[in-house]
Amino acid sequence: MAFHYPNGKKFIFPKEKTQPSIKKENQPSISYGKRGMTLEEDLNETNQFYLASGKAVIHKKPTPVQIVNVDYPKRSAAVIKEAYFKQASTTDYNGVYRGFYIDFEAKETRNKNSFPLQNFHEHQLAHMQQVIDHKGIAFVIIRFSSSEEIFLLPYSPLRKYWDRMKSGGRKSMTKNEIMQDGYKITLSLQPRIDYLKIIDHLCPAADDRTF
Amino acid sequence: MAFHYPNGKKFIFPKEKTQPSIKKENQPSISYGKRGMTLEEDLNETNQFYLASGKAVIHKKPTPVQIVNVDYPKRSAAVIKEAYFKQASTTDYNGVYRGFYIDFEAKETRNKNSFPLQNFHEHQLAHMQQVIDHKGIAFVIIRFSSSEEIFLLPYSPLRKYWDRMKSGGRKSMTKNEIMQDGYKITLSLQPRIDYLKIIDHLCPAADDRTF
Numbered sequence: 500m501a502f503h504y505p506n507g508k509k510f511i512f513p514k515e516k517t518q519p520s521i522k523k524e525n526q527p528s529i530s531y532g533k534r535g536m537t538l539e540e541d542l543n544e545t546n547q548f549y550l551a552s553g554k555a556v557i558h559k560k561p562t563p564v565q566i567v568n569v570d571y572p573k574r575s576a577a578v579i580k581e582a583y584f585k586q587a588s589t590t591d592y593n594g595v596y597r598g599f600y601i602d603f604e605a606k607e608t609r610n611k612n613s614f615p616l617q618n619f620h621e622h623q624l625a626h627m628q629q630v631i632d633h634k635g636i637a638f639v640i641i642r643f644s645s646s647e648e649i650f651l652l653p654y655s656p657l658r659k660y661w662d663r664m665k666s667g668g669r670k671s672m673t674k675n676e677i678m679q680d681g682y683k684i685t686l687s688l689q690p691r692i693d694y695l696k697i698i699d700h701l702c703p704a705a706d707d708r709t710f
Numbered sequence: 711m712a713f714h715y716p717n718g719k720k721f722i723f724p725k726e727k728t729q730p731s732i733k734k735e736n737q738p739s740i741s742y743g744k745r746g747m748t749l750e751e752d753l754n755e756t757n758q759f760y761l762a763s764g765k766a767v768i769h770k771k772p773t774p775v776q777i778v779n780v781d782y783p784k785r786s787a788a789v790i791k792e793a794y795f796k797q798a799s800t801t802d803y804n805g806v807y808r809g810f811y812i813d814f815e816a817k818e819t820r821n822k823n824s825f826p827l828q829n830f831h832e833h834q835l836a837h838m839q840q841v842i843d844h845k846g847i848a849f850v851i852i853r854f855s856s857s858e859e860i861f862l863l864p865y866s867p868l869r870k871y872w873d874r875m876k877s878g879g880r881k882s883m884t885k886n887e888i889m890q891d892g893y894k895i896t897l898s899l900q901p902r903i904d905y906l907k908i909i910d911h912l913c914p915a916a917d918d919r920t921f
Contacts, residue, residue: 556840558800563772564790579775582790589769593804595811598845602806629767634809 536691538607538642538649542592545690549596555695557594557601563587589626590637596695599702600635602627603694607642613671614641616664624661627654636702640684640694641677649684651697656680747902749818749853749860753803756901760807766906768805768812774798800837801848807906810913811846813838814905818853824882825852827875835872838865847913851895851905852888860895862908867891 536544542559549555568581590604604627606618619639627637637654652672659680660672682697747755753770760766779792801815815838817829830850838848848865863883870891871883893908 550840553840553843556837556844556846561772561774561796561798562777564775564777564793566773566775576794579790579793579795582775582793583787584790585772587772595813595841595844595846598811600806600809600811600846626767629761629764630806632764633767633806635767635806635811 538605538640538644538692541686541691542605542640545692545694546592546594548690549695555594555596555601557592557596559592560587560589586620586622588622590623596698597702599698600630600633601698602630602635602637603640605640605642607644609644610671611643611645612674614643614674614677615671616661617670619657619661624654624658628658630654636698640692641681643674647686649686649692650677650681651684651694652677652681653701749816749851749855749903752897752902753816753851756903756905757803757805759901760906766805766807766812768803768807770803771798771800797831797833799833801834807909808913810909811841811844812909813841813846813848814851816851816853818855820855821882822854822856823885825854825885825888826882827872828881830868830872835865835869839869841865847909851903852892854885858897860897860903861888861892862895862905863888863892864912 539559546555546557546559549557563585564579565583565585566579566581567583568579570578570580572578590602592605593600593602595601604619604623606614608614608618618641630637631654639652639654639657640649641652642649656676657672660676664670682700684692684694684697687693750770757766757768757770760768774796775790776794776796777790777792778794779790781789781791783789801813803816804811804813806812815830815834817825819825819829829852841848842865850863850865850868851860852863853860867887868883871887875881893911895903895905895908898904
C-alpha cells in the first residue's frame, strides 16, 4: 500500500528503521548481495562507514513530522497518535568533512534518459544557494534506478537547469547533461557510494571551494 | 498534561509548529514582550534572523520519530497513526557560518547554581568530539531559566566536566565553572541570542578553529 505526503509525494518506509525486523529462529539469514537497496539505504551505509572509519561526520536528518496528539500510557513509552508529514525546509543530508560544511539532497528516478527537476523544490535550491554563499559545499546525488548509475551533480549546474526550466525550458535534465556537468560514482562494496572522493577531486586544498 | 520520551524525558510541544494557531476574528494580537519563551523558541528566532540577514545558515533538526503506522485517507493527507519518539543520534542544531561547520546542543535548567550533566548524553559528546576531529565547531548553549542567563560553553570544557563525572566526580557543572570556561550571551531584541558573536571572538580568522 502506498502512502503519500500532503503534496502527493509517495512516502516510502525507511526499511531498517520503521519496520520491526522479525527474525524467526532457525531461519537462515539470506544475503541477496545488496540487490534492491534504495539510494537512501546505500547512502546511510556509506555515511556510517565514513563515520566509523573517521573520514567524515555526515548524517541524514530525521523526517520532519508535525505532532498533533500524543498518548502517554502509564509505565510505557509515549505513543504519537496523530501526526502529519511536513515538507522539509532544507536538504536531507549534512555534516562536516575536512572542515568543509557538506550539504546535499539525494533523489532517484526510473526514467532512463532524463532526470525530472520536480524531484527538487524551490526552497531546497534556495537553501543550497545559501550554503554556497556561506562557503559550504552543496550538491545533489542522483540515481538512475534502471541502470543503477549514480552521479554527483554540484549545485551550480543544477541551478543552471533549474533556471532553464523557470524560463520556460524543459522540466528535466538529460542524462547527457548530467554526464557532462556531473561526476559518475561507481558503486563499490565499502563505502557503497564514495561521494567524498569527488569532493576531494573538486576541492583538493583545504580552502579550495569550487562549488 | 505531560508527555515523556521513552527515557523519561519530558516532551514539550514546540509551540509554533504543533499547536494549530486558532485566532479568532476581532481578537487583538497581544504581545507579552516575549516573556516566557523557551530556549528553543529563542534559538529558532535567532537562526531565522541569521538566515534572513544573510549571516549564517543554521537549522534545528526535526525531532526523530519512528513511524509504525500510517493511514492514507482518500483525497487527504496521510495521517501517522502510531509513532514513537527516538533518541537523537546527534545534536539538535547544525549549519554553516563563514565556512565553518557549526554544531551545537541547547539545554536549560531550573537549577540556580549548577547545571546537571544528565542533560547531555554520551553519544552526543561522542558526536561533538567527531565534529571537532573534522575541524568543525561544537559547543552547547545552556540557560538558567530562573535567572534567564545564557552561556555558550565550548565542547572542550564540557568534555572536561563530563570526564570528571565519569571518573566519579560531581554530576553537574557549577555556575562558577560555566562562567569561567564559557561565554555569557546577553539577550537582545534581534537576534535574541547572538551566539555567533562568541564564535567571531573565538575564531576571528577564517581558519582559526580554537574549539
